[in-house]
Amino acid sequence: MSTFNVRPDIDAAAAKLGSTLGAGREINHLPEVLWDGEQVEMLATGVYGKGNGLLAMTNLRLIFFKHGITGQQVEDFPYSKISSVQWAGGMLGGTLIVFASGNKAEIKQVPKAAGKGFADKLRMHIATGSVPGSPAAPPAPAVPQQQDVAGRLATLDQLRGVGAITDAEYQDRRTAIINSI
Structure with a gap:
């Protein structure tokens, strides 16, 4: 497993990846596409559009990032725009389907454990509205x-x-x- 020295939040998420094969360049360049104050919560590899890339879940949005030698591809999905999420898992991997603003994005070949984790956490963000600028979540029950x-x-x-x-x-x-x- 590769070790990175990018930023503490990115390094912690990268350490949980089963394999960083094909995503090392993206991990190293991820700070270039993050907004001020944006923190990475989870990372996974996947295929979207024209090739392999990195799927990053932050505190503000879901990002697919492909950084190639001749160019880069960035597509983001702010949580407030995501209406639904589907996970279709196979033996080793699966497809994460994100419905946002009337569009459907299919990120394929996502490792099984990571894909399920992404889908569950995205559903939580959608259900609770736990993102800045979204409607307030219902009050939590009192905690001792x-x-x-x-x-x-x-x-x-x-x-x-x-x-x-x-x-x-x-x-x-x-x-x-x-x-x-």
């Missing part, structure tokens, strides 16, 4: 304060683990969470 604090501390540990916050920020936020009890 002890569980809320534990969840907040776990999230904070994850952010520090992927390098999204510094040790000093971690200590400040941890102290603030504990003081809120």
Whole structure:
């Protein structure tokens, strides 16, 4: 398995790929197509349009990115425009079908585990409207304060683990969470 040193969020997502064969160039150039503040949540390989590329799920949109020697292809699907998602899996891989703004995009040869994970997470984004600028999700049921604090501390540990916050920020936020009890 290849290791990358691009950005903490991209490196963490790339580390979960079963194989980066045919996607190394895309992983290295992915920051060029990301928006300010956009964070990568998941990556997978697949075939769309004219060839093999990288499927990236961020906190704002789904991106298919193909970076070739002579050019590149970028197609994005903001979550607010996605109306439906289908996953058709086979023995090793399958096809992720995204319906957005009246169009249908079929991304083929997506590894089975990654494709199912993408479909499930896209459905969650659609169902909850959990993206900036989309209608508010229904209020979550009340969570006992002890569980809320534990969840907040776990999230904070994850952010520090992927390098999204510094040790000093971690200590400040941890102290603030504990003081809120």
